Amino acid sequence: MGGCFSPQRGSESKADSPERTQIAEDETAAASEIAKLEVMHSEIISNRGQEKHTHPQIFTYKDLYAATGGFCADLFLGEGGFGKVYKGVLDNTKQEVAIKILNLQGKQGDNEFVTEVLVLSKLHHTNLVKLIGYCVDGNQRLLVYEYMPLGSLKSHLHDLPPDKKPLDWNTRMKILAGAAKGLQHLHVNVDPPVINRDVKCENILLGDEYHPKLSDFGLAKLGPTGDDTHISTRVMGTPGYCAPDYLESGKLTVKSDIYSFGVVMLEVITGQKAIDDSRPKAERNIVEWATPWINKRDFHKLADPVLNGQYHMKFLLQALIVAAMCVDRTASRRPHISEVVAALNQISDSQSRRKWRSSSSRLQPVALTSTQTQTSIEDQNQAKTKDQGDRS
Structure with a gap:
């Protein structure tokens, strides 16, 4: 291993990096953009050799309630700044997923929800968690991810x-x-x-x-x-x-x-x-x-x-x-x-x-x-x- 690191990027530039993913600057989303999430499905962002782009699914609260057995305590995985996380199984595919429910009284809100959806919908890599879909149903905000069986580091x-x-x-x-x-x-x-x-x-x-x-x-x-x-x-x-x-x-x-x-x-x-x-x-x-x-x-x-x-x-x-x-x-x-x-x-x-x-x-x-x-x-x-x- 080299003993010293250069703090600069050196010769790297946008022109030298054809594999960069393009993201519009206006995608630092605000709460009012939630209604625009469906429009995002028509946008395809190439990851240039990374994992194939897939559009996030849109779920109803009823779908995710059923997937978790009514957010059963036995399926509770943990809780963070966003809210509680439950393990679930999607009815249509039988896929195991992790479902986050936004805590309406918590520190994070619609802005963080939209940012999460936009970032993970655009970016795909084997070392980034996959977003399966999301739910905007009344005042309910839920995110659906691939299930990671070994939990957090x-x-x-x-x-x-x-x-x-x-x-x-x-x-x-x-x-x-x-x-x-x-x-x-x-x-x-x-x-x-x-x-x-x-x-x-x-x-x-x-x-x-x-x-x-x-x-x-x-x-x-x-x-x-x-x-x-x-x-x-x-x-x-x-x-x-x-x-x-x-x-x-x-x-x-x-x-x-x-x-x-x-x-x-x-x-x-x-x-x-x-x-x-x-x-x-x-x-x-x-x-x-x-x-x-x-x-x-x-x-x-x-x-x-x-x-x-x-x-x-x-x-x-x-x-x-x-x-x-x-x-x-x-x-x-x-x-x-x-x-x-x-x-x-x-x-x-x-x-x-x-x-x-x-x-x-x-x-x-x-x-x-x-x-x-x-x-x-x-x-x-x-x-x-x-x-x-x-x-x-």
């Missing part, structure tokens, strides 16, 4: 019940690599880019064989175009995952998603929560907790204890470096998503091919021998020290 990392086996290291890296590819599709293959604004473990869903898909696009925004470097917007997202530059200025860029993904990486590697009130006040944020250990190069202390040392130190080191670069406080120093994907693919592919030696040789902390790796950490620490000096 969060449910496999935190507060595991005694009978639930923790994710092994290889599976964790596979999940991160796949989730990064979904984010890459949003940032690179879409024009203008889509900024998710709510990348977190809870919004990475797992299918068979732990195949990851990004979900929940209700807070998504279209990114800057032309000479614009950012869009100014009200700060939205989840505490612990929001980039500090976005929190402080309201200036949103694709690098805001990169920071959030870096937090996800730290959670996956360490098993720690993004925000944990049980830690000392100065370390409640996972970035603040992990950074001193990374700077001291005590990398083995950052690995999730439930892994029981079942990982190779080289790959732990590489993954932590990528995560640390993603959560850099300065947006311009964070890597481009394509560089993150390349790095995670290399980690995932290398470890899947590797034949483990005896456990005694692979589980002990090792001295750093990669000059490239040491340089990348030192460069990052020097840059942070310089920033702190400039601010003081």
Whole structure:
């Protein structure tokens, strides 16, 4: 893996990217656009080699009530900012689905509902959750997704019940690599880019064989175009995952998603929560907790204890470096998503091919021998020290 990432896109441009999906700028929908959703069915957006475009189905409330057995408690899957989620089976196809019901008294409303429908109707990728359809029936707003049988990434990392086996290291890296590819599709293959604004473990869903898909696009925004470097917007997202530059200025860029993904990486590697009130006040944020250990190069202390040392130190080191670069406080120093994907693919592919030696040789902390790796950490620490000096 390369030790340093360029913060710029380099030669990439719209002219160089014929595979970009086109999305009209006026599709940052408002509540009044709900009535226009049917018109959307006549619009076909090519994904240029990605999954075939399919139009979302329109359901009645009666359809979805029947699919869930009257929203039976036994089929309840969970609850988020949008509302409650139930498992259902569609009468016409017998397909298993997940059905979200908008909480009319909740924080999210018609605007988030429409944004979710528009984004997922236009964008299709193997690492984005599929929208099957939606329901606009009176004041009822429901979304119907493909059912992801293994639930959220969060449910496999935190507060595991005694009978639930923790994710092994290889599976964790596979999940991160796949989730990064979904984010890459949003940032690179879409024009203008889509900024998710709510990348977190809870919004990475797992299918068979732990195949990851990004979900929940209700807070998504279209990114800057032309000479614009950012869009100014009200700060939205989840505490612990929001980039500090976005929190402080309201200036949103694709690098805001990169920071959030870096937090996800730290959670996956360490098993720690993004925000944990049980830690000392100065370390409640996972970035603040992990950074001193990374700077001291005590990398083995950052690995999730439930892994029981079942990982190779080289790959732990590489993954932590990528995560640390993603959560850099300065947006311009964070890597481009394509560089993150390349790095995670290399980690995932290398470890899947590797034949483990005896456990005694692979589980002990090792001295750093990669000059490239040491340089990348030192460069990052020097840059942070310089920033702190400039601010003081």
